[in-house]
Amino acid sequence: LYLDHPLAQGQTVQLPAAQAHYLSGVMRLPAGTVLSVFDGRSGEFDATILQANKRGGELEIGELTRPFQPPPDLWLAFAPIKKARTDFIVEKAVEMGAARILPVLTEFTNSERVRVDRLQAHAVEAAEQCGGTFVPEVAEPVKLAKLLDGWPGGRRLMFCDERLVGETGELPDLPGPWAVLVGPEGGFSQAERTRLRKLDGAHPVSLGPRILRADTAAVAALTLWQHRLGD
Numbered sequence: 001l002y003l004d005h006p007l008a009q010g011q012t013v014q015l016p017a018a019q020a021h022y023l024s025g026v027m028r029l030p031a032g033t034v035l036s037v038f039d040g041r042s043g044e045f046d047a048t049i050l051q052a053n054k055r056g057g058e059l060e061i062g063e064l065t066r067p068f069q070p071p072p073d074l075w076l077a078f079a080p081i082k083k084a085r086t087d088f089i090v091e092k093a094v095e096m097g098a099a100r101i102l103p104v105l106t107e108f109t110n111s112e113r114v115r116v117d118r119l120q121a122h123a124v125e126a127a128e129q130c131g132g133t134f135v136p137e138v139a140e141p142v143k144l145a146k147l148l149d150g151w152p153g154g155r156r157l158m159f160c161d162e163r164l165v166g167e168t169g170e171l172p173d174l175p176g177p178w179a180v181l182v183g184p185e186g187g188f189s190q191a192e193r194t195r196l197r198k199l200d201g202a203h204p205v206s207l208g209p210r211i212l213r214a215d216t217a218a219v220a221a222l223t224l225w226q227h228r229l230g231d
């Protein structure tokens with residue numbers, strides 16, 4: 001269970017109504033039950049339910065059972081697509097160990113309004129499900145041009161491009177912080193491709209000869225990066 005509160009052994013933590021209701025009303029866990037909790041920055045702890053009902057509850061934080069494990073410094077930047085597929089991308093990015101998730105608005109991005117609070121809640125659920133001790137931040141959507149104008153020097157960009165001609169498109173084995181960029185279903189415009197290629201530290205990378213859906217491409221790109229450069 002994720003608690004939005006810095007945790008330490010011996011503390012008593014108040015549970016918000018929604019989480020207390022989940023434990024008591026949905027999971028039907030009685031007082032005295034021991035659970036695993038994490039706060040995204042201090043590791044995972046045992047915690048005992050002191051009391052919980054639909055209005056609120058209390059947990060007593062026990063021993064640290066797993067130390068905090070920050071993910072590698074990898075961002076996933078992606079153009080939001082349909083709601084369910086965007087949720088899928090966020091969920092898989094958390095499972096694949098992305099440290100930051102950035103929705104990026106490109107020329108051909110064609111999606112409903114991006115609800116960052118909803119995506120952040122999906123990131124929390126995914127971290128709970130995969131046993132992570134870290135929850136990546138989902139950033140506010142940003143236009144691609146603005147993102148590139150303020151691109152942090154030294155961060156490499158794995159720019160996933162299905163239209164590489166006469167290039168190997170291999171992910172170079174270079175150290176340093178990285179970001180993966182995946183385009184929308186309509187792909188990147190020619191102007192965006194040109195701009196991306198001019199970015200210092202950008203590496204156009206192929207994910208194979210077939211055109212992958214954007215959600216598949218995000219998972220494939222993160223897998224490739226983790227395989228070559230991750231830990």
Ligand code: SAM
Nearest residue numbers: 160161162182183186187206207208211212217
């Ligand atoms: N509209 C494009 C087209 O038909 O040519 C396809 C875009 S694809 C569905 C969505 C995104 O996934 C692309 O912008 C790219 O970032 C990524 N992608 C898909 N297949 C890829 C591949 N084989 N290599 C690299 N990137 C790929």
